[in-house]
Amino acid sequence: MFKFVSLCFLSLVSSVGNAESSYFFDEKDGQFDLGYHLAENAYGFLPVPVLITEPAVGAGGGIVGLFLHETEAEKEARRQKALESIDGGAQLMPAAMTLVGAGGTANGTWFGIAGHRHSWLDDSIRYTVVGGAANANLDIYTRLGGLLPPDKAIQFDTTTEALFALQKIQFRVAETPLMLGLKQFWAESSVSSSNAVVDWILQQQLGDKTTTSGLGLIAEYDTRDNIFFPKKGYIFSAEYMVFDESIGSDHNYQTLEASGEVYLPLSNHWTLAFAGGYDQLYAGDIQLSPTTKPYVELRGVSAFKYQGDQVATVQSQLMYHLNHRWTLSAFYGYGVTDSDAIEENSDSVDSYGVGFRYQIARRYGIHMGMDFATSGDENAVYFTLGSGF
Template identity: 55%
Template sequence: MGEYLAENAYGFLPVPVIITEPALGGGGGIFGLFLHETDAEKEARRKLALESLDGGARLIPPAITVAGGAATENGTWFAALGHRRTWNKDHIRYLGGIGYGDVVMDIYDDFGGRLPASQALGFETQTEGYGVIQKLQFRVQDTPLLLGFSQFWTRTEVSASNQVVDKIFQRVLGKSTTSSGVGFVAEYDTRDNFFFPTDGYQVTAEYMFFRDGIGSDYDYDTFALDGQVFFPLSKQLILAFAGDYQSMRSDDQSLPPLVKPYVKLRGISAYRYQDDYVSAVQTQLMWRIDPRWTLSGFIGTGSAASESHDLYEHSETAYGTGFRYLIARRYGLHTGIDIAFSDEESAFYFNMGSGF
């Protein structure tokens, strides 16, 4: 597969999308993964791949284009086009995407902390619209540090299956809503592979401003800090840790339901635990049985609260196991399945990459 992707100028990897996210229900679709390289880049990757199993995978990642769509049983569907590219020996990075979709999702309300997060009342919402995301980063000299700018824009229509809630949405949010923001991003990245790292770490911080002056219907700020670290314990064992912290600050109490951050862990439904402050930490142990197959076990805990100092007063835990198969050795591209459990549910996920 790696040779085909490298040698065929129009070659691409068809990636079947099998959706098992509990918040959306079962579903699927397909995306095309295109890897773009010059003849010189292909030859360099081919030579290194002949010298070692992961030699080609340690080079600068090629330009990537992804396009496709998917749908689920609860009525959710989406289509998207994305592109990632680097210039000047990875001293400039660009990431951009555009998409359109109709997302049906349960949103939970704890009524300002009056109810425990596990007993929050849920109601079904439907968010339909399109959006654009862009990120441009510049490397500081020859260090692992990259600084840059980010941009996010969406225009959506929000409704609810509950007639009372739907009337509130229409009165408060109007027929359609626009979120438009710009921000700053800093990233420190020493990982040995973009697709499936086994050594090094990455830390990313991003602060975004959403204001009326740049086309947003609402004024709010978001901050996200996340990181991953990989420790090779031996040739077969890799210990990994990941964590993230998200916050949102606004004087506006009437925001679209998908704006607030939520706990992101395998085994917990997306947007199940959502508030102004969110944090999650997890660890994963990977066992490389042979150059193609890797088994893993993971556990994580997350918390959502209306104030940062209340984080982890109540928390949710999820755990599970999975595997990865090296499908394109030249690029270090892995695919596989994770099975995860929490107190409320269980789920399995089809993943491309390390899984975090």
């Protein structure tokens, strides 16, 4: 249970071996904590170990570094609030954050990613940019347009190589929790298969490389008390993207994504949370990459196993806070797909599991831990930063 805490500790000792013992312990409660390291070390970052047991890609791992950038005045304000209260400081939004990471799995899947988010004018303007490269070896499932029953779906392997980048800018509406903005996405990818017939079909449909380019509108309404591990409040977001040849895309289609999370404090020790999502693909072209369609994204369910033109998920999670450091949780999720096919073509799946979190940086309210999930004959373990939704 304490494995991830040990990993974080060991990854930092080499860089600050001469630091005092109090460097890694909170000055208010004396517990192991990386808040001081994040705030006071010029190169301080939170190492997030990535243990990958995603059924779709197999076992693997990696490391992600989260850097929080604050001015000296912001650091001091956060420190004072953290000294005044156990929960103090966590509600202050970092003006800038950077994330860098890489990882891989046993089946040859790998990724490298970097991202940065910056805000100005007391978070009235927010800019996010993300870029990276990936090689994903995924199994895709098809029911041939609804001709086959769910338990007879045909499975074939694919290898997707991609370079990608996205950026978005958001503007706060007056002094409300509502932010509106624009998003741009670009990717260059190639898809192949070890199955000669499938590979020939993919080459005929997609060619050697595919460029995906899209522009869209985004909206977000956020009242959560903490972006890393909320205990009250809610967030609702939606985006509508247009991918079109006029902006450099090889294919024409549109996507709609909407999601929400609600956190309800039942008492000092209990929090009940709900989450939901809806994705829809409006395909102008029928010759799209097999990974373009949305899929059911739940803990314990293989990525891309349940795909459709429309996908909806609902989740619930009950959290018991043993104290301000440790939290235990139990969760349940349900997903359903629907496709525009020859016959009625819908699938559904549910998953459930348990998990735990440790508050690794009290000044920022950052929690890390593990989730153990299952969905029928599939099981998975996840290292998680945040609530798990």
